[in-house]
Amino acid sequence: MKVFIKALLPKKFKANGIACGLKKSGKLDLALFYSEIPAKASCKFTTNTVQAAPLKISKQHLAKGKVFQAVIANSGNANCLTGAAGLKDAMDTTKAVSKALGIKKERVLINSTGVIGKRLQISKIIDGIPQLVSGLSIEGMDKAKKAIMTTDLFAKEISVKLTLGGKVVTVCGVAKGAGMIAPNMATMFAFIFTDANISQGALDKALNLCVSVSFNCITVDGCMSTNDSVMILANGSSENKLISGGKDLVGFTNALNIVCLELAKMIVRDGEGATKFIQITVNKAKSVPQAKIAALAIANSNLFKTAVYGEDPNFGRIAAAVGASGVDMKEDSFRIKVSPLNKKDITVEVFLNTGSGRATVYTSDLTPEYIKINAEYN
Numbered sequence: 001m002k003v004f005i006k007a008l009l010p011k012k013f014k015a016n017g018i019a020c021g022l023k024k025s026g027k028l029d030l031a032l033f034y035s036e037i038p039a040k041a042s043c044k045f046t047t048n049t050v051q052a053a054p055l056k057i058s059k060q061h062l063a064k065g066k067v068f069q070a071v072i073a074n075s076g077n078a079n080c081l082t083g084a085a086g087l088k089d090a091m092d093t094t095k096a097v098s099k100a101l102g103i104k105k106e107r108v109l110i111n112s113t114g115v116i117g118k119r120l121q122i123s124k125i126i127d128g129i130p131q132l133v134s135g136l137s138i139e140g141m142d143k144a145k146k147a148i149m150t151t152d153l154f155a156k157e158i159s160v161k162l163t164l165g166g167k168v169v170t171v172c173g174v175a176k177g178a179g180m181i182a183p184n185m186a187t188m189f190a191f192i193f194t195d196a197n198i199s200q201g202a203l204d205k206a207l208n209l210c211v212s213v214s215f216n217c218i219t220v221d222g223c224m225s226t227n228d229s230v231m232i233l234a235n236g237s238s239e240n241k242l243i244s245g246g247k248d249l250v251g252f253t254n255a256l257n258i259v260c261l262e263l264a265k266m267i268v269r270d271g272e273g274a275t276k277f278i279q280i281t282v283n284k285a286k287s288v289p290q291a292k293i294a295a296l297a298i299a300n301s302n303l304f305k306t307a308v309y310g311e312d313p314n315f316g317r318i319a320a321a322v323g324a325s326g327v328d329m330k331e332d333s334f335r336i337k338v339s340p341l342n343k344k345d346i347t348v349e350v351f352l353n354t355g356s357g358r359a360t361v362y363t364s365d366l367t368p369e370y371i372k373i374n375a376e377y378n
Contacts, residue, residue, distance in 0.1 A: 001161070001254070003159070003258060004159040004160070004161070005157070005158055006158070007145055007158070007173070007174050008159040009138050009172055010170035010193055010195035010235070012036040012235055013033065013035050013036075013138075013193050014034045014036070014138060015031070015033045015143075015144040016031070016132050016136045016140035016143055016144055017030065017032075017132075017142075017145070017147030017148075018132050018135070019147075020124045020132075021124040022074055022077055022114070022120075022121060022124055023075065023076040028143055028146045028147035029075045029076045030074050030075075030128050030147055031072070031073045031143075031144040032097070032129075032132045033070065033072075034069060034070050035068075035069045035193070035235045037236075038068070039069060039234055040066075040068075040233070040235075041067075041068040041233050042204045042231075042232050042234075043058065043062060043232075044208070044211050044215075044230040045228065045229050045230075046227065050226045052079055052112060052116075053079045053086035053090040053112075054110040055226075055227060058111070061094070061107075061109060062109075064106050065106040066200075068108070068233060069101070070109070071109045071111065071191055072097050072110050072132075073110070073113070073147070073189060074111075074112050074120075075147060075149060078112050078113055078115060078116045078226065078227050080112075080226045081117045082118070082119055085119060089119075091105075092122060092126065093125055093126070094110050096126050097129055097133075100130055100132075113148065113150055113227050114150055116226060148176040151373060152270055154266075154270060155176075156175040156177075157172075157173070157174045157263075158172075158258070158259050158263060158266075159172040160172075164238075164243065165241035166241075167240035168238065169194065169196045169255075171192065171194045171252075171256055171259050172194070172259070173192040173193070173263050174190070174263075175188055175263040175266065175267060176188060189228075189229055190215060190229070190263055191231055192230070192233075192260075193235075194233070194252075195234075195235055195236065196234050196243060196252055197234075197238060197241070198236070198243040199244040202244050202249050205253075206253040206256050209253060209257070210256045210261070211230055211260060214261040214263070215260060215263075217360065218264045218265075218361065219296060219299045219362075220272065221272075221366070221370070232256075265362055268362045268364050269364070273366075273367040273369030273370035274365055274370075275309060275344070275365055276308050277345050278305075278364060280295045280299050280348045280360065280363065281348070281350070281358065282298075282349075282350045282352065282359055282360075283351045283352070284351050284353045284354065284355060284356060284358070285327060285352045285358070285359070286327065286328045286352070288357040289357070290352075291327075292359035293327050294350065294352065295361040297321045297325035298348065298350070299362075299363035301317060301318075301321040303320070304318055304321055305364070305365050309365035311341040311342050313338060313341055315336050322334070328354045328355075329352045330353070330354070333353045333354075334350065334353060336348070336349070336351075337351075
């Protein structure tokens with residue numbers, strides 16, 4: 001297995017990104033990812049009750065179709081809380097993509113990110129789609145990964161290559177996200193592509209497992225957004241023997257987990273205003289769910305996060321967060337271990353000594369720059 005800190009598109013995938021005018025800055029703001037042949041898809045979405053129009057349309061297409069070929073995503077506008085007009089804009093976008101590519105609209109998945117509550121300038125997207133499609137290429141991923149960014153300081157990308165069934169398989173992912181990052185899920189996109197030949201059940205199982213220990217274990221500010229999506233397309237063009245279980249599924253899942261976890265960590269490292277990357281592990285909890293609850297309680301504590309920013313080893317803030325989380329613990333038996341706070345990467349370990357449950361989550365410090373970025377965001 002080889003890991004590349006670059007998005008290397010698998011066989012028969014192409015991408016492109018353009019500036020269609022949604023961003024006042026003139027930066028890239030519209031991305032398209034395309035499989036030349038039909039692909040299986042598996043997706044995870046935010047659990048927020050308020051969900052943006054693109055998510056609703058994508059869910060409709062997932063309910064109707066079994067194969068997919070395109071993912072279109074824009075930045076600069078979330079197309080959320082825009083009512084019937086927003087739904088129509090999302091549907092019109094998928095229709096325009098399907099027409100330009102010559103595929104059914106149900107084979108198109110759609111995402112948007114940006115400001116909530118403003119009507120999308122749909123004409124700019126529709127006008128840009130022909131250029132977006134005509135420029136599709138393997139090299140187009142370099143533009144596509146930038147077109148999905150909002151407050152991100154850098155593009156997130158990674159690829160893994162491994163051999164399954166005697167064939168080389170690629171798993172490639174790109175992501176965006178820096179603020180409004182909380183589990184279930186963060187304000188983020190993660191688009192993952194593979195040429196693995198894999199059954200729908202195995203693909204769903206692998207994604208569910210990998211998301212649970214990556215994108216659902218990160219938090220920057222504890223705020224859940226309305227547009228969050230993780231999507232994986234598998235087009236089978238590597239022609240490996242169908243993966244449905246066994247050691248090949250284990251190998252594929254391991255590769256997918258590397259992609260998901262590294263992208264998730266990149267999102268935390270790019271947390272708005274962040275200066276520290278913090279890994280929090282709770283050991284010997286009564287159960288895994290209790291370990292995760294305790295870890296997230298620490299990660300979402302503003303007092304703890306500001307203490308890390310100030311490099312103040314105030315372990316009382318960690319103890320207070322765990323105590324307030326409601327997990328089973330005894331004051332006289334739990335232990336806390338914190339690495340030196342004058343480093344960029346910080347580790348926190350908590351031992352509850354009530355069982356064998358263990359969980360790790362990832363977060364960043366809370367800085368004055370975070371307030372500045374979000375006070376000016378519109």
